[in-house]
Structure formats: structure tokens, C-alpha cells
Amino acid sequence: MSEITLTDANFKKEVEDYKGVAIVDFWAAWCGPCRMMGPIFEEAAGEGSKDAKFGKLNVDDAPETAQKYGVMSIPTLIVFRDGKEADKLIGVQDKSTLLKAIRNK
Numbered sequence: 001m002s003e004i005t006l007t008d009a010n011f012k013k014e015v016e017d018y019k020g021v022a023i024v025d026f027w028a029a030w031c032g033p034c035r036m037m038g039p040i041f042e043e044a045a046g047e048g049s050k051d052a053k054f055g056k057l058n059v060d061d062a063p064e065t066a067q068k069y070g071v072m073s074i075p076t077l078i079v080f081r082d083g084k085e086a087d088k089l090i091g092v093q094d095k096s097t098l099l100k101a102i103r104n105k
Helices: 011-016 032-048 063-068 095-103
Strands: 003-006 021-027 053-058 076-081 084-090
Touching: 003 011, 003 032, 011 021, 011 053, 021 032, 021 095, 032 053, 032 095, 076 095, 084 095
Parallel strands: 003 053, 021 053
Antiparallel strands: 021 076, 076 084
16 A cells, blocks of 8 residues: 555654645545545555655544644545645545646646
């Protein structure tokens, strides 16, 4: 699996300080749509790992980071470019939308 598990403790190092593209899936175990998004995100991570870093952040385990980025609904996927928020996708997305979001310069 080419995804990393993100927490409040490692988010700055792994995403905000990262030079390049990162996409973060904000999710929770109890969220049905998040469970639907999981395999799609994994598949996109497999195909897009050369283009971006893929990370998952459980909002129940990392509430500070979720709040900092205004995550009110899950799943929310945020694309970061050189540590700055560049795009936000809310709800279940298909793989082609994810790959397009990370490759959209």
C-alpha cells in the first residue's frame, strides 16, 4: 500500500513541509461513504504514487488537523501543493477525479 497514515503529530512533517503534491483523505471508521471511498483511494494511490504522496487522516484520531482545514463533512479529500491547500473535494469521488486533481497543475 502506498498510503501513509497521518496524525496531528506527523501532519506538518508529512504534508505541510512536503515539497510536491500530497492528497489527504479525511475519513472516519464509522462513516459509510468513507468506507466506499477507501478502495478507490487505495487504487488511485497505486496508480498515482509517482505524481503525489497519498495519506489518510482519521478525523476521530486527529481532530486538530481536521478542524484546522475546516473539514465538516467526510470523506473530504484535500490536495496540497508544496504544503498549501490547492483543492478540496467533498464526498465520494471516482479514481479519475482523484488522479486529475493531483495532476492538475
